[in-house]
Amino acid sequence: MATLSEVARLAGVTTATVSNVLRNTQKVKPATVQKVQDAIAATGYRPNLMARALAEGKSSMVALVLPDINNPFYPEFVRVAERVARHRNYFLMVCNTDERPDIGRAYLHQIAGTLADGVLVLHTGISADDINELKTRRSPIVLASEEHVDLADRIPHVVVNFHRAGEIAGQHLLALGHTRIGAIVGCGLEGMQLGRLNGFKGALASAGITVDDALVRNVSDTVAGGHEATDSLLEQHPDLTAIFCTNDLMAYGASQALADRNIRIPQDISLIGITDIQLARDMRPALTTVALGIEQVATMSINLLLDLIENPQHEPTIMHVPDPVLVVRASTGLVRNAP
Amino acid sequence: MATLSEVARLAGVTTATVSNVLRNTQKVKPATVQKVQDAIAATGYRPNLMARALAEGKSSMVALVLPDINNPFYPEFVRVAERVARHRNYFLMVCNTDERPDIGRAYLHQIAGTLADGVLVLHTGISADDINELKTRRSPIVLASEEHVDLADRIPHVVVNFHRAGEIAGQHLLALGHTRIGAIVGCGLEGMQLGRLNGFKGALASAGITVDDALVRNVSDTVAGGHEATDSLLEQHPDLTAIFCTNDLMAYGASQALADRNIRIPQDISLIGITDIQLARDMRPALTTVALGIEQVATMSINLLLDLIENPQHEPTIMHVPDPVLVVRASTGLVRNAP
DNA sequence: TTGAAAGCGCTAACAT
DNA sequence: ATGTTAGCGCTTTCAA
Numbered sequence: 111m112a113t114l115s116e117v118a119r120l121a122g123v124t125t126a127t128v129s130n131v132l133r134n135t136q137k138v139k140p141a142t143v144q145k146v147q148d149a150i151a152a153t154g155y156r157p158n159l160m161a162r163a164l165a166e167g168k169s170s171m172v173a174l175v176l177p178d179i180n181n182p183f184y185p186e187f188v189r190v191a192e193r194v195a196r197h198r199n200y201f202l203m204v205c206n207t208d209e210r211p212d213i214g215r216a217y218l219h220q221i222a223g224t225l226a227d228g229v230l231v232l233h234t235g236i237s238a239d240d241i242n243e244l245k246t247r248r249s250p251i252v253l254a255s256e257e258h259v260d261l262a263d264r265i266p267h268v269v270v271n272f273h274r275a276g277e278i279a280g281q282h283l284l285a286l287g288h289t290r291i292g293a294i295v296g297c298g299l300e301g302m303q304l305g306r307l308n309g310f311k312g313a314l315a316s317a318g319i320t321v322d323d324a325l326v327r328n329v330s331d332t333v334a335g336g337h338e339a340t341d342s343l344l345e346q347h348p349d350l351t352a353i354f355c356t357n358d359l360m361a362y363g364a365s366q367a368l369a370d371r372n373i374r375i376p377q378d379i380s381l382i383g384i385t386d387i388q389l390a391r392d393m394r395p396a397l398t399t400v401a402l403g404i405e406q407v408a409t410m411s412i413n414l415l416l417d418l419i420e421n422p423q424h425e426p427t428i429m430h431v432p433d434p435v436l437v438v439r440a441s442t443g444l445v446r447n448a449p
Numbered sequence: 450m451a452t453l454s455e456v457a458r459l460a461g462v463t464t465a466t467v468s469n470v471l472r473n474t475q476k477v478k479p480a481t482v483q484k485v486q487d488a489i490a491a492t493g494y495r496p497n498l499m500a501r502a503l504a505e506g507k508s509s510m511v512a513l514v515l516p517d518i519n520n521p522f523y524p525e526f527v528r529v530a531e532r533v534a535r536h537r538n539y540f541l542m543v544c545n546t547d548e549r550p551d552i553g554r555a556y557l558h559q560i561a562g563t564l565a566d567g568v569l570v571l572h573t574g575i576s577a578d579d580i581n582e583l584k585t586r587r588s589p590i591v592l593a594s595e596e597h598v599d600l601a602d603r604i605p606h607v608v609v610n611f612h613r614a615g616e617i618a619g620q621h622l623l624a625l626g627h628t629r630i631g632a633i634v635g636c637g638l639e640g641m642q643l644g645r646l647n648g649f650k651g652a653l654a655s656a657g658i659t660v661d662d663a664l665v666r667n668v669s670d671t672v673a674g675g676h677e678a679t680d681s682l683l684e685q686h687p688d689l690t691a692i693f694c695t696n697d698l699m700a701y702g703a704s705q706a707l708a709d710r711n712i713r714i715p716q717d718i719s720l721i722g723i724t725d726i727q728l729a730r731d732m733r734p735a736l737t738t739v740a741l742g743i744e745q746v747a748t749m750s751i752n753l754l755l756d757l758i759e760n761p762q763h764e765p766t767i768m769h770v771p772d773p774v775l776v777v778r779a780s781t782g783l784v785r786n787a788p
Numbered sequence: 789t790t791g792a793a794a795g796c797g798c799t800a801a802c803a804t
Numbered sequence: 805a806t807g808t809t810a811g812c813g814c815t816t817t818c819a820a
Contacts, residue, residue: 111562111563111586111587113589154582154586156558156559156562156583156586158503158563159559159560159563159564160499160503160508160563160564161503163498163499164499164500164503169499171564179524179527179528179531180524180525180528180727182519182521182524183522184517184524185469185519185523185524186519188518188543188545189518189519189545189547192518192544192545192547194548196552198626201544201560201564202543203540203543204525204527204541204542204543205531205540206528206531208528208531213535217755220498221498223450223495224450224495224496224497224499224538225498225499225510226497244495246493247450247493247495248450249450307765313675333731335728361667363731365569365733366731369733370733379474387517388672392672392701392702392705394704394705394708394709395715409680437506441592
């Protein structure tokens, strides 16, 4: 590939001039601009972004580190993050850690501050040690939508009100008359999704119902996890009238298990999730869920990261997305009569 | 962040020595290695990958350009591509074009040969012009799983036998006694999925059945597309006993439409897709489909690209993945009696 | 308006 | 075994 100096030679100017027309600072005489552009066209020149990054001290790349690109939540997040980044003239590097914290760390340590100008980290099981190490570099890092916020006050962070989401789900089921409700709780890399569960428990507690531990299942937050948990729940508690899942993917797994047993949704059992991924809309019956606002979380997170890159702050910025909202679809209904 | 020369100064050696211990060429005396490593630890030094890339003339990044990260096929592809790349010491940049060819071109032109050592392109509506322009750079590019191979003989390429996939689907339905079959054909960026349709038609033709154009629908290859096409098909041809979709995502949409009309699968209508994405396994009833071997395609493509980067060839390499295979699940069954 | 020159942080001959 | 030196391709003062 042609380089700047080849273009310069061909145009009969120096690299400084070519560089100037490239980034059209208005310092170059139109006639010269024309010559340079001809030379660029003739050589098929493209700027070497690595060299530019080195010279400028910034790569215009940001990394998005996430645990499992196959979990449909993340592609939805990626799509909006990528678009926002592109509009702000950044490239987005998607780093999938395959749920392995060591890979996450490796990415972070290799990329942050060298390949990428900043890093956005999602649910990736990052430790306080990692955070501290990273803070010694000037490279910005933001966390988004973490379940546990213990270290989040020391680092820029976009906060989702998971507790409220669980609460809303619980309130909805209560309003439909359900009292015997199973709970399926995902165990991601960050540990159990306790915020959501506690919100749910809180809602039931307000109605004088305590959630027996025997009614909750902790499983991997996958379709398979939801399936297994539902099987287990149903075998031990055939009298359940509703199932609450801490995310939609597990709710989908639950709906499978129910279908496999010829249990009708919502006539026999109501089902509710959290997040509102596309799949929730596509399921049949469509899934009632508590929307977390993926688009907003993604937009806020990436914008925060880019803002931090362009305008470093001393105090870590903590942002809150608006509270989750209930989306009633077809998977929840009035409690059935007692058997 | 600390630089090489700071480390060198602290260790009392030169940058060359530090560089050598970093990439442990065995040229450095153990005692010196120790000193250098201490200095590295003390400074928290991390190599600047941009500078290294510039010096080495290679970035160790490859780009994967794809049209729609929300289509579950792509995350499955990304996951294996990323893993293979990582094992071969490359970073994978995922570039989502949002189905917009202009964005695809922009990525290609900006990234190929500058940020990335090579580019893997999937279904992104790339034109012959683009290919030609890119060929003038030394940067390798490989196409994978393209429907139309007209320009593929001029460029490294991983070929999937889509025609055979359609044929297998047709044969399966025929074997179950179906003769009145609707066909739903996706229109991706590369145009209609004709290979698959033709394979399907071929299978029916061998059984003396010609597929009336009135029985085929061309729609966007999305859940919504499959849904709409099924509605349309059913309204005009209530006597259909089976529906063939050129991919699983549309088949999922079809299953929704069927569910919405209380039409049972497979008792009333059989349904078959192509690809075998995870969703096909998760659907209820689980989807009978023709597996394209995503993992193999991804592995072969990324390996081909990396091979080409490390070992440039003159003749474009064309590789074929093994033929698709039928995966019988619960969505297909014997033809129902005529109404 | 353009050129000359230094430097971004690293690697890689070539010397010593 | 270690140091010296010259780039990689670009941006960016500072001069002219």
